[in-house]
Amino acid sequence: MSDEQPIFPEELTWERPDSSRIPFMVYTDEELHKKELERFFYRNHWNYVGLEAEIPNAGDFKRTVVGERSVIMVRDDDGSINVIENVCAHRGMRFCRARHGNRPDFVCPYHQWSYSRKGDLQGVPFRRGVKRDGKVEGGMPKDFKPADHNLTKLKVATRGGVVFASFDHDVESLEDYIGPKILAYFDRIFDGRELTILGYNRQRIPGNWKLMQENIKDPYHPGLLHTWFVTFGLWRADNKSEMKIDDHGRHAAMISTRGAAGKAGEVTDVSSFKDGMTLHDPRLVDIVPEDWWNGPTAVMTTIFPNVILQQQVNSVSTRHIQPRGHGEFDFVWTHFGFADDSADMTRRRLRQANLFGPAGFVSADDGEVIEFSQESFDSNPSHRTLVELGGREVGDTDHMVTETLIRGMYRYWRKVMEV
Amino acid sequence: MEFRDYYALSQLYTEYALAIDSGNWDDWPEFFIDECIYRLQPRENYERGFPLATLAFESKAMLKDRVYGVRETLFHDPYYQRHVVSAPAVRKWQKDRIESEANYAVFRTKLSEPSIVYNVGRYIDVVVRTSEGLKFASRECIYDTEMIPNSIIYPI
Numbered sequence: 001m002s003d004e005q006p007i008f009p010e011e012l013t014w015e016r017p018d019s020s021r022i023p024f025m026v027y028t029d030e031e032l033h034k035k036e037l038e039r040f041f042y043r044n045h046w047n048y049v050g051l052e053a054e055i056p057n058a059g060d061f062k063r064t065v066v067g068e069r070s071v072i073m074v075r076d077d078d079g080s081i082n083v084i085e086n087v088c089a090h091r092g093m094r095f096c097r098a099r100h101g102n103r104p105d106f107v108c109p110y111h112q113w114s115y116s117r118k119g120d121l122q123g124v125p126f127r128r129g130v131k132r133d134g135k136v137e138g139g140m141p142k143d144f145k146p147a148d149h150n151l152t153k154l155k156v157a158t159r160g161g162v163v164f165a166s167f168d169h170d171v172e173s174l175e176d177y178i179g180p181k182i183l184a185y186f187d188r189i190f191d192g193r194e195l196t197i198l199g200y201n202r203q204r205i206p207g208n209w210k211l212m213q214e215n216i217k218d219p220y221h222p223g224l225l226h227t228w229f230v231t232f233g234l235w236r237a238d239n240k241s242e243m244k245i246d247d248h249g250r251h252a253a254m255i256s257t258r259g260a261a262g263k264a265g266e267v268t269d270v271s272s273f274k275d276g277m278t279l280h281d282p283r284l285v286d287i288v289p290e291d292w293w294n295g296p297t298a299v300m301t302t303i304f305p306n307v308i309l310q311q312q313v314n315s316v317s318t319r320h321i322q323p324r325g326h327g328e329f330d331f332v333w334t335h336f337g338f339a340d341d342s343a344d345m346t347r348r349r350l351r352q353a354n355l356f357g358p359a360g361f362v363s364a365d366d367g368e369v370i371e372f373s374q375e376s377f378d379s380n381p382s383h384r385t386l387v388e389l390g391g392r393e394v395g396d397t398d399h400m401v402t403e404t405l406i407r408g409m410y411r412y413w414r415k416v417m418e419v
Numbered sequence: 420m421e422f423r424d425y426y427a428l429s430q431l432y433t434e435y436a437l438a439i440d441s442g443n444w445d446d447w448p449e450f451f452i453d454e455c456i457y458r459l460q461p462r463e464n465y466e467r468g469f470p471l472a473t474l475a476f477e478s479k480a481m482l483k484d485r486v487y488g489v490r491e492t493l494f495h496d497p498y499y500q501r502h503v504v505s506a507p508a509v510r511k512w513q514k515d516r517i518e519s520e521a522n523y524a525v526f527r528t529k530l531s532e533p534s535i536v537y538n539v540g541r542y543i544d545v546v547v548r549t550s551e552g553l554k555f556a557s558r559e560c561i562y563d564t565e566m567i568p569n570s571i572i573y574p575i
Contacts, residue, residue, distance in 0.1 A: 198469060198470055199469030200463060201471070202565060203567040225494060227492035274491060277487070280487075281480035281483075283481070350470055351477075354476070359459065364570040364572060368494060368569065368570055
């Protein structure tokens with residue numbers, strides 16, 4: 001073997017100056033992972049934390065994460081939403097254990113330090129000591145000021161019922177962050193209508209978190225890996241489609257309009273296509289167009305770094321990416337509907353949810369391919385992946401035969417990571 | 420309820436588990452009547468009143484569609500599964516209709532890998548008497564397992 005390239009390189013090296021060949025090492029290195037957390041999750045970026053409809057009433061809270069840090073999203077008395085870090089200012093305990101609930105305040109059970117819904121420190125037991133035999137024993141120093149010991153407060157932005165948070169109070173506005181092009185697709189779903197929560201699915205995927213962003217920036221695979229999409233015309237290479245990417249390359253939308261179902265012809269002449277496939281119960285794809293679609297039957301939006309907004313025909317959800325070290329992430333699906341949905345539409349959304357999630361007809365295998373990619377990356381980080389479909393450049397397209405959105409994400413990644 | 424009735428119910432639970440662990444997926448829908456409910460739902464959604472299930476089928480025909488998906492369209496790592504099911508507790512006994520429930524644990528074994536606890540929960544069932552013996556009119560699998568280990572392909 002030559003002495004050129006070790007299997008476990010110390011430095012990240014790119015084969016080309018662009019982002020069309022991605023070193024396996026971006027998925028395997030723990031130091032790079034920490035740098036990603038710093039630069040994408042804790043600084044200069046907005047992170048998805050949830051939907052307003054999850055916490056409708058004052059005092060309602062949901063525990064979730066930003067990056068790998070536990071946070072609490074809570075509805076304040078005036079109806080606004082606060083996001084506070086779940087770390088007691090005293091001894092650092094992750095005090096909130098319930099995942100949801102309603103509370104007048106938050107109390108760390110260890111020493112009963114209590115905090116308001118804004119995260120302000122309210123009470124410190126024995127702050128002024130304990131009086132015994134006319135003498136005061138112990139207590140906090142005289143210069144102890146509760147206001148100096150609040151919970152870490154995140155900056156919060158909401159739009160159309162979706163809640164984002166940032167540890168970085170100097171972050172740009174959410175609207176500037178998403179950018180006008182992708183914001184139009186965001187607003188298409190979240191146009192101010194009241195949302196109703198249908199429920200959650202949770203899975204743990206043994207792969208690097210970026211692979212899930214890439215999965216939803218990859219219009220190449222659905223018509224090949226997911227047989228269902230092809231057979232029922234839901235996502236097919238000959239469908240009318242567009243790929244849109246923001247100016248930075250970090251966010252994207254894959255937009256597609258359902259084509260003819262059934263025989264797929266030459267464009268999908270692939271082994272995964274099932275010519276004779278029909279459903280025993282056609283209600284599984286009982287699709288009814290909705291006015292707000294304005295044409296496209298599917299728009300999959302990736303907001304970097306941690307959320308995917310799904311509209312696949314009548315099924316709508318957010319998918320929250322929660323990293324856990326370089327080689328694993330939790331993937332939390334929140335399916336929702338709209339308050340003005342008819343009972344039939346709700347039933348339809350729930351039925352079509354069978355296509356998605358950890359057991360879904362067109363989603364269970366996404367987790368599988370991510371796991372098997374990560375297996376290769378870990379065993380030989382000196383190698384690289386190839387994303388050259390549709391060229392090596394980055395930009396919008398009016399077709400889906402391209403990996404341009406993945407290239408866009410890594411162009412941005414290289415810039416922010418300075419590698 | 421006579422002992423032979425309870426014995427028949429107990430057999431149904433055991434045969435179901437053996438069938439879905441055997442890899443003969445076509446056997447699975449045959450445990451249900453045509454107009455049936457099958458739901459695999461996180462306990463969280465069940466207890467909070469959220470209707471979403473991980474899988475929710477409303478007919479034996481849909482179960483057959485799932486079998487087709489398992490066998491033909493869902494790419495996945497091959498694995499064995501093994502169900503361990505408690506004796507059923509009978510909640511309501513009528514002549515031709517039984518409401519019962521049982522605890523279950525499913526272990527998953529992938530090739531060249533040790534066995535892991537895969538999915539743990541409770542079956543909540545409605546069983547009806549048919550000319551072909553006892554069948555499920557409804558089987559809800561309400562699972563505790565907070566994080567699904569990547570995916571669920573085969574029936575629980």
